[in-house]
Amino acid sequence: MTASVLRVDATRPDRLHVTLDHPQTRNAISAAMVADLHEICLSLERDPRILLLSGAGGVFASGADIAELRERRRDDALAGINSGIFQRIAALPMPVIAVIDGWALGGGAELAYAADFRIASTSAKIGNPETSLGIAAAAGATWRLVELVGEPLAKEILLAGRVLTAEQALAVRLVTEVHPPEALSAAADDLADRIAAQDPLAVRITKSLIHAPRSAHPAIDNAAQAVLFESEQKFARMTAFLDRKKK
Known part of the structure; x- marks a missing residue:
């Protein structure tokens, strides 16, 4: 796929690396x-x-495109332009890794919150300045960020404009790794390698279980395990494990 504001690297069969690439707006989330x-x-x-x-360009995403946002009206908000794509990204079958270098603000931060993993460079800065522009962080931050870092810190970010540095984000586990900018891409591939070493079906099912509503458990866990108990990978991987123990 070739896209005007995205660069896509599909050279490895187990992953897709998508780079937001619109330097004129610092990779703002546009239509x-x-x-x-x-x-x-x-x-x-x-x-x-x-x-x-x-x-x-040393920026994850500077936010939503303000020029576009200024012109949007009630019906645009109700259409959930950004919230819809972030929800779709969050629901992808395999894990999503947000690789944050530099600014991740507003919609850019909300895109990162929708990922399963967030890793950052030492120059990363994460925040939600929406209320300073007269709008709400309505594409996931008001609930995803609360789930990720807790209500008190989420309120500092959403209501008082606090911007987290990489080290601060690491301290509250909003990001799980921090690396120098020049090492960030390799670190992202290292994490993807660790995920890829697992059984893909088990990863997909486990991700779906994590995101299932509390009321669905434990029935959904039992049903998922029933599927995995019959998979070829389960027998192959467990046999290999037992064979290694014998040596």
Whole structure:
């Protein structure tokens, strides 16, 4: 796939590396970018792979495109332009890794919150300045960020404009790793390698269990395990484990 505001690297069969690349707006989340991300999601729903999301030019994403946002009205908000794509990304079958270098603000931060993993460079800064622009962080931050870091810190970020540095984000586990900018891409591939070493079906099912509502457990866990107990990978991997123990 070739997209005007995204660069796509599909050279490895188990992953797709998508780079937000619109330097004029510091990779702002525009309608064009949303459309391209929907195409990416369609591809990954049909052919599940790990998704790595990063930004070009030392910026993850500076936010939503303010020029576009200024012109949006009630019906645009109700259409959930950004919230819809972030929800679709969060629901992808295989894990999503947000690779945060530099600014991840507003919609850019909400895109990162929708990922399963967030790793950052030492220059990363994460925040939600929406209320300073007269709007709400309505594409996931008001609930995803609360789940990720807790209500008190989420309120500092959402209501008082606090911006987290990479080390602060690591301390509250909003990101799980921090690396120098020049080492960030390799670190992202290392994490993807660790995921890829697992059984893909077990990873997909486990991700779906994590995101299932509390009321669905434990019945959904038992049903999922029943499927995995019959899989070829379960027998092959457990046999290999037992064979290694014998040596």
